[in-house]
Amino acid sequence: MGPGGARHRAPEDLTREAILADYRRKTPRSAALYARARASLSGGTTGNLRHFSPYPVYFAEGEASTMVDVDGNRYIDCFLCNGPLLLGHRHPEVVEAIHDASPIGSLIVNPQLAVEAAEQLQQTVASAERIRFLNSGTEAVMSAVRVARAYTRRPNIIKFHGHYHGQDDQFLVGLGPSAEPFGAGVAPASHANTLLLPYGDFPALETMLGSRTDIAAVVLDPAMHSGGLWGSATPYLQAVRELTLKRGVLLVFDEVITGFRLASGGAQAVHGVTPDLTTFAKALAAGEKLAAVVGRESVMRCLDPERPEGTPAVFQSGTGNDGTSGLAAACAAMRTYRNLHKNGGYDRLARQSSRLAEGIRAAFRAHAVPCHVNQIGPMLQLFLTDAPASFARYAAVPTGALALFYLALINEGVLLSLPTSNHIYLSFAHTDADFENIIRAVNTVLTKYDIRCLVHAENSRQGEMR
Numbered sequence: 469m470g471p472g473g474a475r476h477r478a479p480e481d482l483t484r485e486a487i488l489a490d491y492r493r494k495t496p497r498s499a500a501l502y503a504r505a506r507a508s509l510s511g512g513t514t515g516n517l518r519h520f521s522p523y524p525v526y527f528a529e530g531e532a533s534t535m536v537d538v539d540g541n542r543y544i545d546c547f548l549c550n551g552p553l554l555l556g557h558r559h560p561e562v563v564e565a566i567h568d569a570s571p572i573g574s575l576i577v578n579p580q581l582a583v584e585a586a587e588q589l590q591q592t593v594a595s596a597e598r599i600r601f602l603n604s605g606t607e608a609v610m611s612a613v614r615v616a617r618a619y620t621r622r623p624n625i626i627k628f629h630g631h632y633h634g635q636d637d638q639f640l641v642g643l644g645p646s647a648e649p650f651g652a653g654v655a656p657a658s659h660a661n662t663l664l665l666p667y668g669d670f671p672a673l674e675t676m677l678g679s680r681t682d683i684a685a686v687v688l689d690p691a692m693h694s695g696g697l698w699g700s701a702t703p704y705l706q707a708v709r710e711l712t713l714k715r716g717v718l719l720v721f722d723e724v725i726t727g728f729r730l731a732s733g734g735a736q737a738v739h740g741v742t743p744d745l746t747t748f749a750k751a752l753a754a755g756e757k758l759a760a761v762v763g764r765e766s767v768m769r770c771l772d773p774e775r776p777e778g779t780p781a782v783f784q785s786g787t788g789n790d791g792t793s794g795l796a797a798a799c800a801a802m803r804t805y806r807n808l809h810k811n812g813g814y815d816r817l818a819r820q821s822s823r824l825a826e827g828i829r830a831a832f833r834a835h836a837v838p839c840h841v842n843q844i845g846p847m848l849q850l851f852l853t854d855a856p857a858s859f860a861r862y863a864a865v866p867t868g869a870l871a872l873f874y875l876a877l878i879n880e881g882v883l884l885s886l887p888t889s890n891h892i893y894l895s896f897a898h899t900d901a902d903f904e905n906i907i908r909a910v911n912t913v914l915t916k917y918d919i920r921c922l923v924h925a926e927n928s929r930q931g932e933m934r
């Protein structure tokens with residue numbers, strides 16, 4: 469007990485309470501909606517990431533780079549529904565395309581729009597010789613590896629630590645440095661054909677491919693986004709391409725994150741490496757539901773009922789594959805991405821994003837709070853540590869202080885990331901003023917709340933536990 473009987477409060481507790489009190493004051497309708505939602509939606513939201521403490525913000529609408537919550541507060545949105553909204557909310561050309569296509573009905577079999585969307589994809593991504601549309605990124609990667617297994621007649625795939633490929637059980641291993649399945653309910657048999665390797669370690673890949681003849685494909689996310697946004701070195705990707713060709717193993721780029729985001733032609737255009745198969749989702753339809761697996765005609769032929777004799781027949785289906793709004797939105801989005809590519813939009817956004825990363829680094833430096841920022845194109849991730857940067861080390865950095873930092877930014881009108889995710893995305897809708905306001909909000913949070921003491925307390929707790 470302190471003087472006068474008041475209980476002594478640790479500075480980190482006072483900081484946490486101040487952030488939470490301001491959050492509760494700002495978002496009472498979200499608090500009420502959360503209490504109501506828990507009685508119907510499991511966990512009160514539609515996905516694990518969307519739930520954060522003390523309760524999630526519920527949003528009412530979005531426009532360009534901003535969203536408005538159910539209390540009427542406006543936020544600069546840098547989460548963009550976990551990436552799809554690369555053109556921002558309700559991009560006029562996307563809205564118009566969906567509106568114009570609506571007389572077709574929401575779903576018809578074999579729509580002309582599917583042909584038009586596939587032709588747009590061929591014009592946008594050089595390796596997209598043939599295309600199959602699907603509903604989600606998860607389905608696209610599942611189909612890609614099924615095709616690869618059929619084509620090569622081999623059972624196993626190589627997946628890298630720190631690479632996320634959707635929620636199918638075969639991919640829910642090695643999301644961090646350990647081989648443990650991610651979450652409960654993942655049967656060992658479901659990932660028995662998933663072989664894990666460290667990313668960037670070319671000799672390890674060479675050894676595995678040299679010693680086994682049962683590997684169908686190497687699957688990778690060129691940004692290594694889920695593992696901390698560590699990206700890929702072009703020479704490494706080139707070497708992986710050469711090696712896989714030599715061994716008759718297919719190379720699958722999962723461009724669900726990097727597709728249309730790093731360049732209109734995706735990470736494969738940036739690195740100059742052509743995979744056999746590629747998966748797209750998220751930005752493909754600018755927020756509407758659509759995904760795709762694309763690739764070499766000779767491989768994609770496994771999905772063609774008129775395939776030459778002897779070609780393996782791969783089953784692939786999906787009730788919503790022909791969805792009108794997804795296909796219409798994708799056509800408009802891909803036209804827009806190509807125009808942005810032509811008029812320097814991608815370079816501009818990359819420059820704005822670098823300046824934002826630098827502004828965040830400078831703000832943390834000025835407040836003597838350790839912070840490392842990874843940035844690739846219009847994507848950022850933060851790590852509140854001064855440890856030397858590496859995937860394995862940073863996977864162990866505690867995230868409680870960072871979550872409170874993101875919550876404090878919500879108090880200042882910036883949804884930089886959901887506190888549970890650490891995914892920051894910038895869009896073509898963000899203005900120079902937005903970027904300045906984000907940096908201003910970061911400085912305000914670091915001035916108003918003692919984030920430094922949160923970081924120190926968390927690090928010393930972790931040190932004690934070791």
Ligand SMILES: Cc1ncc(COP(=O)(O)O)c(C=O)c1O
Pocket residue numbers: 603604605606607609632633634635689693694722723724725749750
């Ligand atoms: C690289 C990557 N692949 C696949 C997926 C799965 O996509 P979806 O959530 O559409 O199933 C994701 C989702 O975040 C992803 O980041």
